[in-house]
Amino acid sequence: MARAHGVALKALIEIAGTPMIARVVAALRASPSVGRIVIAAQQVEALRAVLPETDRIVLREAEATPARTVGAILAETGAPLLVTTADHPLLTAEMVESFVAGLPAGADAAAGLARAEIIRRELPQTRRTWLRFADGDYSGCNLFLLSTPTASNAVAFWQRLEARRKSPWRMALLAGPVTLLLYASRRATLATILRRLGRRAGARLAAIDLPFARAAVDVDKPADLALVQTLLEPLVESSLEHA
Template structure:
């Protein structure tokens, strides 16, 4: 797959992110990670990925927020929407498929990760999410704390890396927006996903494939996952412990 548009979601919800405030920057995307703004690390990985044709950054008031930031040559800047899903939907409507979506806090992103997702994405799926298996992550980062998706055939963590490979992926984006609108109403979100799949998941009886089929039925288009062989693909910078882990990993790699 070549000529893919890559979208970096760099906006933030209302209010000041505590990590950004502690670092004296307006957005977490600008947080220095081992001396380099986190957003620039993500952009460097995307630019070095052979399958990526252009890169878009979605952030509030890009002309103001990113003013003076060097390293944005050739990057398309777009104002973010009121939520990540709305931002992704707006870019997808403008640039179409295929669209790779990641986040500005994916400071350990590498061209190998991007390439693996692009190569391994099942051709019949409209939307593909990257997941890493628990054993893969803990082999690299035994002390990390992650949120696990627990299925009968294994536990996984999300990698903040998605591929919207076909026009029908707009249906998955629509479903994502509906979920976001109800994010403060867990019971409503549960009803949207359907009671039977949730019961099977809660009882530990659902396989990953069954979970994908249930989500695909709600999205009205096939969805899939690509299992990543990189534990670092599941590490983002959400809290101070993550920042310390990422910086230690980067120092070890440089050494």
């Protein structure tokens, strides 16, 4: 997608006149719960020109994989650490604050999810990859919270899964064959799967149910980009009219 749009990184693709990464950073800067913002990427210097000059933003080269990058930043900053992605241009401060406020007591690490019925109602045209459980279908929202030092165990578990990504059977052994069978048969609830994975990871895992359909939309393919453009351009035009 970056090549198709003539930019060095996908995060620099402009939507309604603004690079995706700039939209994400604006949402984070507007969130009272967010302090320092660490941005990691390959060719990270390519991002500097589109970002505001502020001591709150730190740029660093990414590690070889996403899990290793998050692990390195967590080791540097400590918990709590909010993680999101640069291809999340619909992110808002309201979403971030709702996510942080929804963290269950005692959770070491949490992921944001949106229910399928909310997404289908507001964005019937979008195609998502659904996580299917006995108590409902969800889509991920590219929001993660590593809330305690024990979250480093969850990141280490992610790194082990990532290292086995070319060998599905080894990933299955690590996650637990029974857990995968329960998930595949849709006989287990979301809470059950998280509890079983948490025991494997050595951390208490949680899901935070978000009421925002748009929180589940990232830009992985051209159809996603077209959808986001359709959603954002009217907002930009309205703001210009009232400027």
